[in-house]
Amino acid sequence: LSIRRQRQMCIRDSPALRQWFKSPMGRTILNEEQPLICQAVHETSVAHYNLLKLSVIPEGCPLETEDFRRQYHLGSPAQYGFSQVLDAICDFQQLPIANESQDVVVLHHLLEFVENPHWVLREIERVIVPHGKVVVCGINPYSLLALRGLLGRVKRSAMWQNHRLSIHRVSDWLSLLGFEVNDVSY
Numbered sequence: 001l002s003i004r005r006q007r008q009m010c011i012r013d014s015p016a017l018r019q020w021f022k023s024p025m026g027r028t029i030l031n032e033e034q035p036l037i038c039q040a041v042h043e044t045s046v047a048h049y050n051l052l053k054l055s056v057i058p059e060g061c062p063l064e065t066e067d068f069r070r071q072y073h074l075g076s077p078a079q080y081g082f083s084q085v086l087d088a089i090c091d092f093q094q095l096p097i098a099n100e101s102q103d104v105v106v107l108h109h110l111l112e113f114v115e116n117p118h119w120v121l122r123e124i125e126r127v128i129v130p131h132g133k134v135v136v137c138g139i140n141p142y143s144l145l146a147l148r149g150l151l152g153r154v155k156r157s158a159m160w161q162n163h164r165l166s167i168h169r170v171s172d173w174l175s176l177l178g179f180e181v182n183d184v185s186y
Contacts, residue, residue, distance in 0.1 A: 017113065021057045029145075033137055036185045040135045041104055042067065043183075050101060052127065054092060054120075055108035068104070072097070093119045097127040106135045111170065112163050118173050125177040134179060140186060141166055 020026050051068040055061040061073065074095065075086040090096050092114055105124050111117040124134055139145060141164035171181045
């Protein structure tokens with residue numbers, strides 16, 4: 001029972017995170033990353049059939065595109081109440097998606113806030129087609145924003161109670177799963 005409960009509670013303090021991303025700083029970050037995410041998704045040689053969006057803030061995932069035949073936006077039980085944004089509620093560590101069925105997967109501020117980010121990446125590796133594309137969006141732990149967040153960590157702000165995942169760590173995890181990092185944008 002305790003293992004199941006721990007796995008279901010995979011997003012840390014979701015309402016407080018949504019509030020932070022509604023702040024002026026959070027909105028600025030979402031606005032700045034939108035063109036980078038769109039560019040990364042559209043610069044792909046894979047077929048544009050299925051797009052899977054996973055985000056800690058479903059209403060803030062800034063990707064709306066007509067290029068894909070099917071788009072899915074999944075959320076966790078902690079995000080219940082976003083039925084107008086989410087297509088399904090699920091556990092990010094057990095996606096209700098068929099093996100090798102997604103052409104592009106967008107992980108929007110997700111790896112930083114789940115209990116086990118490497119489990120989520122394993123699940124992404126299961127659902128993505130061969131030669132598919134994964135777009136990972138997160139806060140650079142060596143940026144000025146993250147350094148400012150160290151004060152928030154002391155104050156126990158929900159935004160800064162996260163995994164400080166460097167690009168090198170995420171790249172290592174991805175390479176262990178057979179992915180190759182093609183581009184990094186800041």
